[in-house]
Amino acid sequence: MIKKLGIITALILSCFACGKTGDYVPNVSVNFQMALANPALNALHNPGGAVVLKGYGVAGLILFRRSGGGYAAYDACSPYLPQNKSVITLDNPSLTCTDPASGAKWLLEDGSPVKAPAVKSLKEYTVNVSNFEIFVSN
Template sequence: MRKLLILALLSCCFLSCGKQSEVVPYARVDVTVQINDPRYSLTRVGGYALVQGGVAGVIVYRRSQDAFVAYDRCSSYQPENKCAVNIDEVDIQVVDPCSGSKFLLSDGSPVKAPASRSLRAYIAVSNGFEIHVTN
């Protein structure tokens, strides 16, 4: 009986172990975005900028008058594919074109499967004129 219990526990361990498939790899980020840059829509709440950096690019989003958030564009679902999410302005979400997963722009959380993890968030600090994004 004891051997059977040990075998069952080991089986569970081996079946649950494996590659962490939904972790976006680390990439150094140090980007500054001008709020008034005409290429972006950061002067209004709900505005965003898509800039280079991170694994698949960076999204900077104006969540409120005084708050900005930034995420890696690499989907958290099968991040090894480096599939860059796209903005869906109608629903204030981003969509993974490879899997159909959707994420909220306000906090990066998944709202449509198969993704179960949030987008990788970065630190976004504004001085009123520009946003500095780092990790």
Template sequence: MRKLIIIILTGVCFFSCGKTGDVVPSIPVDYTGQIFSPPLNKLSNGGPPQFIPGYGVAGLVIYKTIRGTYVAYDRCSSYQPEKKCAVNIDDSGLTLVDPCSGSKFSLEDGSPVKAPATKVLRRYQVIQTQFTIEVVN
């Protein structure tokens, strides 16, 4: 009987200790934009990332990587996402910065490059055709 109680208590402790609040919520996204029309036309010429409001938690950021592929992230910082701090492009043009914590994220893959953030930005799937970009999750 004692062993059973210990096993049950260990199981309860094991399953109740995880952090579940530090994740950017998954909100359905279905955005389609024309590559050669505003606001995405700047991306086709190697311009800065473009911010698209009204999608996801804090809007989208769409970027054309060095390899020529498009990536899309939720602008909501992965550090304390409950605050819904929207990341912005920093002065270098290579990273996104969380104005609430000072965390920085790589535009290439969304990974944190400056603490306190330790998790990547929420990334969305990008489907590219000859003339359009579709962002979905």
């Protein structure tokens, strides 16, 4: 009986000890800089505006103008099954974004999940604005 209890306990503990590999958006170096007057960033002139820029982060970079006037930057890789590297698309209006593969949705104001199966927030990067230039890094 004690042997069976020990085996069952070991099995239960091993299940909790094993985490899924690839269940987070990988860390990659991000160093982005662009003038806010650049036409590619026109959508950021108004609160609620967003743009997607390819070639940065894991699957691209989402820049968003927050309602309070600040900016947010997220990786465009879906945090739902990130190993699939599904690229998030902006919704219209661009207050949310969607993983087209799963239907998961996130709020761009803070990156929080708003529709299942999403449970993790978007991967956020640091944003600084100086001399009419936007800088994004991690």
